[in-house]
Amino acid sequence: MATVASSERGAPVRRRAGVHxxxxxxxxxxxxxxxxxxxxxxxxxxxxxxxTAKSLGDGTGSFWHAVSSRAAVDALAFTLVxxxxxxxxxxxTGTLVAWVLVRDDFRGxxxxxxxxxxxxxxPTIVAGLTLIALYGQDSPVGIDVxxxxxxxxxxxxxxxxxxxxxxxxxxxxxxxxxxEEASTSLGATPGQTFRRIVLPNLRPAILSGAALSFAxxxxxxxxxxxxxxxxxxxxxxxxxYIFKLQESSDSPVAAAAVSVVLLAVSLTxxxxxxxxxxxxGDRGHA
Amino acid sequence: MITVESVDKHxxxxxxxxxxxxxxxxxxxxxxxxxxxxxxxxxxxVIAGLEVPSSGRVILDGEDVTNLAPQQRGIGFVxxxxxAFEHMSVRDNVAFxxxxxxxxxxxxxxxxxxxxRVVGLDGYQQRYPSQLSGGQRQRMALARALAIExxxxxxxxxxxALDAKVRAELRTWxxxxxxxxxxxxxxxxxxxxxxxDVADTIAVMDAGQIAQAGRPRDLYDAPASxxxxxxxxxxxxxxxxxxxxxxxxxxxEHREGATEAQVQRVVHLGFEVRVELLPADAPAGAxxxxxQITRAEAETLELQAGDIVWVRAPLGQVPGVVAA
Numbered sequence: 001m002a003t004v005a006s007s008e009r010g011a012p013v014r015r016r017a018g019v020h021x022x023x024x025x026x027x028x029x030x031x032x033x034x035x036x037x038x039x040x041x042x043x044x045x046x047x048x049x050x051x052t053a054k055s056l057g058d059g060t061g062s063f064w065h066a067v068s069s070r071a072a073v074d075a076l077a078f079t080l081v082x083x084x085x086x087x088x089x090x091x092x093t094g095t096l097v098a099w100v101l102v103r104d105d106f107r108g109x110x111x112x113x114x115x116x117x118x119x120x121x122x123p124t125i126v127a128g129l130t131l132i133a134l135y136g137q138d139s140p141v142g143i144d145v146x147x148x149x150x151x152x153x154x155x156x157x158x159x160x161x162x163x164x165x166x167x168x169x170x171x172x173x174x175x176x177x178x179x180e181e182a183s184t185s186l187g188a189t190p191g192q193t194f195r196r197i198v199l200p201n202l203r204p205a206i207l208s209g210a211a212l213s214f215a216x217x218x219x220x221x222x223x224x225x226x227x228x229x230x231x232x233x234x235x236x237x238x239x240x241y242i243f244k245l246q247e248s249s250d251s252p253v254a255a256a257a258v259s260v261v262l263l264a265v266s267l268t269x270x271x272x273x274x275x276x277x278x279x280x281g282d283r284g285h286a
Numbered sequence: 287m288i289t290v291e292s293v294d295k296h297x298x299x300x301x302x303x304x305x306x307x308x309x310x311x312x313x314x315x316x317x318x319x320x321x322x323x324x325x326x327x328x329x330x331x332v333i334a335g336l337e338v339p340s341s342g343r344v345i346l347d348g349e350d351v352t353n354l355a356p357q358q359r360g361i362g363f364v365x366x367x368x369x370a371f372e373h374m375s376v377r378d379n380v381a382f383x384x385x386x387x388x389x390x391x392x393x394x395x396x397x398x399x400x401x402x403r404v405v406g407l408d409g410y411q412q413r414y415p416s417q418l419s420g421g422q423r424q425r426m427a428l429a430r431a432l433a434i435e436x437x438x439x440x441x442x443x444x445x446x447a448l449d450a451k452v453r454a455e456l457r458t459w460x461x462x463x464x465x466x467x468x469x470x471x472x473x474x475x476x477x478x479x480x481x482x483d484v485a486d487t488i489a490v491m492d493a494g495q496i497a498q499a500g501r502p503r504d505l506y507d508a509p510a511s512x513x514x515x516x517x518x519x520x521x522x523x524x525x526x527x528x529x530x531x532x533x534x535x536x537x538x539e540h541r542e543g544a545t546e547a548q549v550q551r552v553v554h555l556g557f558e559v560r561v562e563l564l565p566a567d568a569p570a571g572a573x574x575x576x577x578q579i580t581r582a583e584a585e586t587l588e589l590q591a592g593d594i595v596w597v598r599a600p601l602g603q604v605p606g607v608v609a610a
Binding site (some may be wrong): 176178179181182183184185186187188189192196197200201 | 334335336355356357358359360361362363365367369370371372373374382383386387427430431433434
């Protein structure tokens with residue numbers, strides 16, 4: 001057995017070689033590095049810094065006042081809760097859609113597959129109008145959800161549809177079918193195989209897809225603004241609240257303050273995704 | 287005892303198995319040997335229940351299991367590409383079948399540790415499959431399949447993804463394991479050397495049918511067809527028939543039944559000497575006939591390229607020659 005063990009030691013060596021390669025490729029020169037730094041600064045970092053600075057322009061007292069007002073807190077709480085619900089629903093239905101698209105064969109599969117990305121490509125205001133056309137006051141099917149929290153959820157589900165589907169789909173395609181057959185031959189029922197073998201392998205993809213759709217939902221504006229009616233304390237989401245502060249109430253500092261809070265939420269989610277992905281990747285490729 | 291009765295398997299436009307009949311004795315190690323596309327893997331998957339035959343029956347120890355789901359057959363299956371549960375530790379991989387069967391924790395732990403000792407992976411319990419080499423993964427997969435104490439162990443090209451050295455080692459190891467565990471084992475392979483080395487019974491498959499089944503020696507010495515003969519070892523074609531290169535008899539004088547041939551090349555391979563011959567009656571552009579003789583014979587004949595010799599299959603015993 002000792003001879004077998006000694007002749008099978010490939011993986012650690014390969015990994016070390018990879019590190020070397022990366023180190024050598026690391027020096028791409030000062031110019032590209034500089035361009036990237038300037039670009040990211042101009043496009044992302046400086047505007048964010050300016051926004052943060054503006055939010056604190058009237059002192060921390062008025063910052064706190066702006067973000068702790070009842071309307072701001074209610075809008076934020078509603079935004080977070082409804083986004084969380086949308087992400088949770090997406091985790092289930094998105095996985096189901098990906099499963100059907102990968103594992104089932106049916107006519108028009110290509111069309112359905114292409115349709116998934118439509119909410120991505122559509123201007124979000126068009127998404128809002130689309131929903132109003134079916135579920136608005138003149139609904140042809142007699143369902144009117146306008147100005148309700150359900151309407152907000154519906155709009156968010158519409159625009160976040162692709163995230164989980166597109167993150168789970170490639171993982172499902174790559175998933176080793178023989179793993180499931182092995183599980184079956186070991187006595188597992190189809191349900192047990194799904195729970196113990198398929199789901200754990202999809203979990204990182206489902207989580208990162210759900211987190212992305214959460215982040216997107218938190219910032220969603222266009223699809224929500226028309227159908228929700230923006231009823232304060234009820235259907236008003238943070239992005240719409242910020243818009244109102246800036247445009248109607250003429251309180252740009254308060255708008256900036258609430259924006260910074262929203263920004264912090266998004267940042268936390270994105271960092272969370274990275275941590276999740278790293279943890280998922282670690283075990284697979286250690 | 288596995289009995290396969292007139293099993294047919296059709297795919298949409300492919301007839302994978304054509305009326306296969308096969309009996310596999312309890313406790314044997316049987317190799318299904320054949321080229322790719324011959325239906326050997328399909329037959330294995332039909333026995334496992336991973337494929338449903340279009341017609342025919344599969345009987346395990348007297349019970350008709352043709353319509354039984356794979357998880358109810360009590361079969362251990364090992365895949366070419368390991369099918370390791372990547373998200374589980376080695377311990378959880380091996381314990382999987384036992385946990386499904388809700389065995390007590392202490393029993394599971396003891397059984398897993400014992401099996402990992404048997405397959406030489408003791409101390410690897412906490413590792414993940416991605417931290418193992420190919421050979422180690424396959425041994426883990428074997429332990430996983432053996433954990434449920436299967437009535438039958440089915441191996442689908444188990445060493446096909448490994449390099450030659452590890453493959454040879456695992457082959458010997460599997461043979462020893464089988465002598466210890468005695469579970470009825472069926473191994474699919476396209477490598478005749480592997481089949482001859484490991485199996486006590488070989489079933490050669492060709493185009494969805496069993497071409498011949500029997501003990502390795504019998505198949506080698508008395509092949510039922512040119513296909514079986516050429517698949518089980520080197521062959522030379524002489525006078526319209528097939529013969530083993532080492533059965534060819536060379537001499538410098540004409541003898542009864544011998545064919546005149548010219549020596550093209552003499553290759554010294556240590557103890558064995560390979561002589562490439564071109565028979566006088568061979569059509570233009572024909573492949574040379576390769577004869578295999580010992581070094582002593584070669585020295586007696588003092589063969590050189592260009593020499594004329596007389597070559598014949600052994601008289602009265604023309605085992606491999608099948609009239610073309």
